[in-house]
Amino acid sequence: MIEVAIRQRKSPVLTPSSLPCLRQVATLNVTEGCALGCKYCYIQGYSHYPGAARVVLYESLPGLVAAELQRKRRKPRRVYFSPSSDAFQYLPQVQDVSRRTMQVLLEAGVEVAFLTKGFVRRPFLELFVDHADAVFAKIGITTLDRKLWRAMEPGTAPPEMRVATIAALRKMGVHATARLDPLIADVTGADENVVPLLRALAQADIREAAASYIFTRTPFERQVVATLARLERGAHPPASWAMQTFAEGAGRGRMIGLDQRSRRFARLQALGTSAGVRIRPCRCKNPESADEPCAITGPADRTAQGIRNQGELSFVAPHVPARVST
């Protein structure tokens, strides 16, 4: 049971992030906390994290964004959802606020970028079809294995739905790619997990994916270890990982070492090449392994999309986990 608490925002809502890869865009969180409940989620260490059973929803966000856009002499070119939550949580209230906020932005000529593991339901697709060249989507996915998915990311959209979502968005002309993050060495990072995933992406004509490996911090490390132990997939427990400093301003976390990461990225890129999917390491977390940014907020230039807008709305069936209610 997830409690949805309503809060009004008083401070400016369109703010830059301190993360290096997000500095060029304004960012927006629709909620504090996230109902999708990924075991490895770093927001569990934030001082304002409301706990696993609660999300704080900024219900007045669409009006606040509209007012802020009117006041600004220079509108932001692109707004990124959501550095510390997910705009497509299954909760109807969150979906409604996210969609109306995105509508305000798109109708004001502001581009919308997002990363999600959630449910991109029909009202979003109906909105995006009219603004396809102004929407930049990254869909997070690391496995097609339902046991792994349920254990690690219990409230997220099923993997096959996420692949269908990318395909549907691409079909309507939205720039949509996959993000294989966080991979877990020898678990979701194992060849037997990665190969079918890459093949499924290629079959859906998804030819590009960013990737990174899991990191842990004290507040959620035990949860990751316990989940891997329950799955009997503890070949590389975090205890053997070392503290790494990410790219400037992106913080620190415990992760597999650089040598191992470099070898694993090389293997992943080789598997990607075989499947026809180009893999780009996330530069924020792997400054030594990436020679270019993974473009988490989409390409800088919208004309670089190179995707034909077929003007057609494909429907991805909604899925609400029955065991969760508000």
Ligand code: SF4
């Ligand atoms: S979807 Fe993102 S923000 Fe939500 S719990 Fe998972 S990792 Fe955290």
